Amino acid sequence: xxxxxxxxxxxxxxxxxxxxxxxxxxxxxxxxxxxxxxxxxxxxxxxxxxxxxxxxxxxxxxxxxxxxxxxxxxxxxxxxxxxxxxxxxxxxxxxxxxxxxxxxxxxxxxxxxxxxxxxxxxxxxxxxxxxxxxxxxxxxxxxxxxxxxxxxxxxxxxxxxxxxxxxxxxxx
Numbered sequence: 001x002x003x004x005x006x007x008x009x010x011x012x013x014x015x016x017x018x019x020x021x022x023x024x025x026x027x028x029x030x031x032x033x034x035x036x037x038x039x040x041x042x043x044x045x046x047x048x049x050x051x052x053x054x055x056x057x058x059x060x061x062x063x064x065x066x067x068x069x070x071x072x073x074x075x076x077x078x079x080x081x082x083x084x085x086x087x088x089x090x091x092x093x094x095x096x097x098x099x100x101x102x103x104x105x106x107x108x109x110x111x112x113x114x115x116x117x118x119x120x121x122x123x124x125x126x127x128x129x130x131x132x133x134x135x136x137x138x139x140x141x142x143x144x145x146x147x148x149x150x151x152x153x154x155x156x157x158x159x160x161x162x163x164x165x166x167x168x169x170x171x172x
Contacts (some may be wrong), residue, residue, distance in 0.1 A: 007053035009086035011042050012104070014060040016084035019136035021068040024080065032129050034063040036118055039111030039132060084140045095145035099152060100138075106155050107135045131155070 015038045022031055041056045061083075068081050089100050111132065114124050131154070138151050 013083040021081040040115035099148040
């Protein structure tokens with residue numbers, strides 16, 4: 001289980017790096033697809049597929065390099081597009097960790113509704129996609145729990161939109 005969690009954390013850290021790269025660089029439809037696929041795929045490892053998390057991580061990193069090509073080679077690194085070290089979250093203050101974990105698991109769940117819609121060629125409300133980026137960005141911030149709670153509250157509204165998109169899609 002530890003190996004799976006480590007790979008899951010590496011994927012999640014890469015997703016946070018992609019989300020942060022898209023704050024100062026133009027976002028593309030490909031980035032949206034990779035981000036949502038990665039979040040949905042980070043819910044669990046496919047049975048018997050040890051390459052699941054590493055393959056998704058590779059896709060995320062390739063997309064981040066397309067979005068911000070100069071960052072990987074930069075000699076004056078600012079850290080804005082670096083993969084996030086999930087140990088910061090797991091070792092953070094208990095209240096902050098609890099709220100961030102709630103946010104992370106909810107983002108994964110929402111992506112689980114949205115990814116099949118995207119995979120089937122359906123459209124997703126841009127506001128929902130924006131929230132995925134915002135939520136991942138927030139995970140890397142060193143905010144107090146009460147400030148983080150406003151994002152969790154906003155997530156409830158966005159989650160309803162995810163379920164509606166899934167319900168309207170003809171994918172079953």
